[in-house]
Amino acid sequence: MRQTFKSLKLLTAAALVTCAAGVQATTLTLSNWVPPTHFVTSDILQVWAKNVEQATEGRVKIRMLPKPVGSPPQHWELARKGIADITWGNFTYEPDRFKAIWFAEFPFNGDNSEAQSVALWDTYQKYLKDTPTFQGVKLLGTGMFGGGAIHHGTKNIITPEDLANQKIRMGGPIQKRLLEEMGAVPIAAPAPQVYELVENGVVDGSLNPIESVINFRAADMLKHHTLVPGGFYDATFFLAMNEGTWNKLSEADKKAIMSVSGEHFSRLWGSEYDRQTAMALKELKAQDHEFNTPSPELMAKIKEVNKKVVAEWAADGASFNVDDPMEMVEFYRSRYNELKNKN
Template sequence: MKLKPNLLAGAALSAIMALSGTVAAEAKTKLKLSHYLPTVHGIHTDFILPWTEEVTACTGGEVEFEIFPAGTQLGNVARQQEQVMAGVVDIAHGLTGIPRGRFPRTSLIDMPFLSDSSAAATYALWSMLPNELAEEYKGLKVLALHAHNPGVIHTASKKVEKMEDLDGLRIRTPSPAVSEMLSFLGASPQGLPPGEVYENLQRGVLDGTVFPWDPVKSFGLNEVLQYHLEAGVYTVSFFFVMNERSFNRLSPEAQACIDKYSGDALVPKFGDWWNKWDVPGRQEAIDAGHEITTLSEEERNRWREALQPMMQNYLEEVKAAGVDNAEEIYKTMQAKVAEYEASH
């Protein structure tokens, strides 16, 4: 049976529309994004989730995201860097110190007494990315580098006020520099992912941990802690990176949207964010009747003096690992932190 011309035209139009719909559907890109924190943490609620929503809206839905947080197959903190390098995930947010040795230059910001705030440390890292730190991010598009507010020493059953109180305590550590700091102060550093700290404190395998205040609440740690020393002597750094091949496969419009909400537009937010994220964890400890102590200035000076050999040793270790200009990078970090603090 022959089709009438108008029916033929209608059928052709329907076929074209169906094909167009198929092409449009195929043009959509779903990117896998992994991080290691629970979905109640500010990193997820204030940073990762809104960032993905902004990029998706900017692209008109061309780019969508599937997020893998803590507790999922791809949410392992020790595998964030290798997963994004291999393209198992397209974007990852992780700790530069886990596993050890992946970002030795960046991790110098973790050295004790280098910065007093997330904002200052983050500024130093981001301003040094194009030159001093670029070597560590080959094959990756860096969307942000940042650091947390000065860390707190949290303990389950022993109050820590001075160096001697740390003697022999098994303290969870997040990075090589912090591990060496704890060792020089007399503690026994234990490398553990954040998600395993609760159980090990509960079982008595750990005596304490170092964290800023924010993960104490998001990981429920106030339930197994009692004492908190606001020492303010270290920070820890993070990366937010994208596989370069994944980025290059996107349309120019989608690439522009990712750029719009990353880098210089994103990095300055971390200081205020971290100030906000720290409040609930600290207040929860107060409400639970915990004892919070601030390191005295006299004791702080003792720690600073005791840690001088540690800082020199750590720089030598980084140099021995192939970073010949470790001391120059460290001095530049000091200068960048001072530059930020002088202008704020």
């Protein structure tokens, strides 16, 4: 009888511990808008989610929703309103809201995604985190993709004349402006549609990072690639949590989450993009694709356009609450070069 009572006490104590653990455990939802097979899901978001669970010793878990709760351009607002606890997306899917970030999507911002992503995080921390635009969420990391290239279905793009009047698929207003200034005809369309767009003659080529040619299965349609040193353009991404959700977490869990977020998430993002780019380059070269660099004339044209659009953007700094936009740009570039030299 005494042994039975003792066993009962042990079971009760174990149950109390289990209940307490259950009360302390927090499950956060994550809205993701790319397929489960995409490397952003499998090799970045899911890895980060596991890192969070390990860092918090199981007290915080991330549950990826079976489908997104809104379109990709809505994902900042979905986090801000708490419709999902955590979201990710491209800043310039909302170009007017995130004009402060435009500088990182102009030409020549780098071809090393890890260095870029961390430099963007550091720039956000130093210049942007307290501006009104970024309130309502806890930013958990930033990412870039290591420089976008010009891809064509039938010819090499080497000179300004090669690009003139070519119909080029693009994904946003900054890319649109760049193409227009270069004399091309921008066609807005989602990147996953590039194969059918080229096949059907809707576009002649596309702006994409190298990895997308492989990951969007467009290699049979895009066989000519022009790699602009430092990138013809780029894209900027965020990982964000609803601010109210963040504030409800314990200080210990906040600290643990940030130990695998912020710079750490940005490194994870960038290193995976760099890996994907390297694999794609190897695969495309094995398929005898043609790779080109711009002629001096085309490089001069890109530099001319870049100087113009950056100056226009910087002149509007008051609208996005940055007193000296070019100081911010120089900080990003200096940090990028420092990080790239370490990688």
